[in-house]
Amino acid sequence: MSGTLYVVSTPIGNLEDITLRALRILKEVTLIACEDTRQTSKLLQRYDIHKPLVSCHDFNEKSRSLDLIERLRQGQDIALVSDAGTPGISDPGFKVIALAIEHQIPVFAIPGPAAFLTALTISGLPLHRFAFEGFLPERKMARRKFLMDLKAEPRTLIFYESVRRIKESLKDLFEIFGNRKVTVARELTKKFETFERGFLKEILSRLDLKNLKGEFVLVVQGFKEEEIHVSSLDESTLVQEVEETMKNHNLSKKEAVKWVAEMKGLSRKYVYRLTHSKQGDAA
Ligand code: SAM
Numbered sequence: 658m659s660g661t662l663y664v665v666s667t668p669i670g671n672l673e674d675i676t677l678r679a680l681r682i683l684k685e686v687t688l689i690a691c692e693d694t695r696q697t698s699k700l701l702q703r704y705d706i707h708k709p710l711v712s713c714h715d716f717n718e719k720s721r722s723l724d725l726i727e728r729l730r731q732g733q734d735i736a737l738v739s740d741a742g743t744p745g746i747s748d749p750g751f752k753v754i755a756l757a758i759e760h761q762i763p764v765f766a767i768p769g770p771a772a773f774l775t776a777l778t779i780s781g782l783p784l785h786r787f788a789f790e791g792f793l794p795e796r797k798m799a800r801r802k803f804l805m806d807l808k809a810e811p812r813t814l815i816f817y818e819s820v821r822r823i824k825e826s827l828k829d830l831f832e833i834f835g836n837r838k839v840t841v842a843r844e845l846t847k848k849f850e851t852f853e854r855g856f857l858k859e860i861l862s863r864l865d866l867k868n869l870k871g872e873f874v875l876v877v878q879g880f881k882e883e884e885i886h887v888s889s890l891d892e893s894t895l896v897q898e899v900e901e902t903m904k905n906h907n908l909s910k911k912e913a914v915k916w917v918a919e920m921k922g923l924s925r926k927y928v929y930r931l932t933h934s935k936q937g938d939a940a
Contacts, residue, residue: 659731659761660687665682665744666743666770667741668741670845674769678767690712690753696741726756726757742772782877783813783878828861836856839876840876843873
């Protein structure tokens with residue numbers, strides 16, 4: 658009889674964030690397949706678990722999967738973990754899981770933390786529908802194209818980002834999505850955990866982006882039908898802003914509407930319509 662593959666979620670920072678079941682499974686299996694043996698050893702040491710480890714990372718996952726499947730077929734129970742959070746979520750794991758399913762090996766998830774869900778839960782942004790988009794592309798052009806394709810997505814959007822690109826990504830988000838709400842979750846569950854909630858423009862000026870350290874999740878408001886969300890007070894301010902932009906920058910109404918709409922993350926059509934209806938109100 659074949660063994661079982663357990664896909665075990667582990668902490669994303671605070672080592673206390675592991676379930677009793679996960680600890681039991683890690684103690685019971687024959688072998689633990691992990692991303693980086695040094696990282697997993699820290700967790701195992703903390704809970705006094707002594708098990709053989711084999712590495713299964715981005716560079717050997719394909720060949721390692723075959724070896725793991727062979728062991729499972731021989732009846733060994735294996736726990737699959739990654740360095741942090743849930744295996745397969747922007748981490749290795751998918752290939753082993755898919756192959757085990759293909760070979761009709763029993764596969765069970767031992768649920769626990771994932772950084773995207775942790776950040777989303779307390780982002781203050783709608784939770785009923787969301788889209789996790791993983792890491793943003795590293796190259797600027799690819800990233801901007803990726804974001805353009807998501808511009809009209811109404812669900813709350815979640816991205817992973819590294820400290821090296823956080824500034825550039827926030828800038829691109831602002832330039833492409835307009836001034837939407839965002840939550841920047843840093844170092845979740847760790848000692849220096851912080852949350853910055855606000856609008857992209859404000860966050861860009863508020864955050865000391867040069868000196869930021871750590872790991873980040875960005876949770877961004879989805880595309881909205883503005884009519885529902887802009888109050889009548891905001892509507893008057895918008896119209897005033899269009900008029901001031903025309904005056905101060907010597908722009909045509911069309912150009913000013915375009916500018917204001919982009920700054921606020923609103924559609925040009927909506928802002929244009931507003932300027933007409935408000936003129937009508939005043940008459
Ligand atoms: N498997 C993990 C999960 O379930 O979330 C994700 C691993 S992925 C290689 C690492 C990225 O996840 C980081 O660059 C960061 O964007 C996010 N991340 C992981 N832990 C985090 C934490 N404690 N605080 C903020 N972001 C975190």
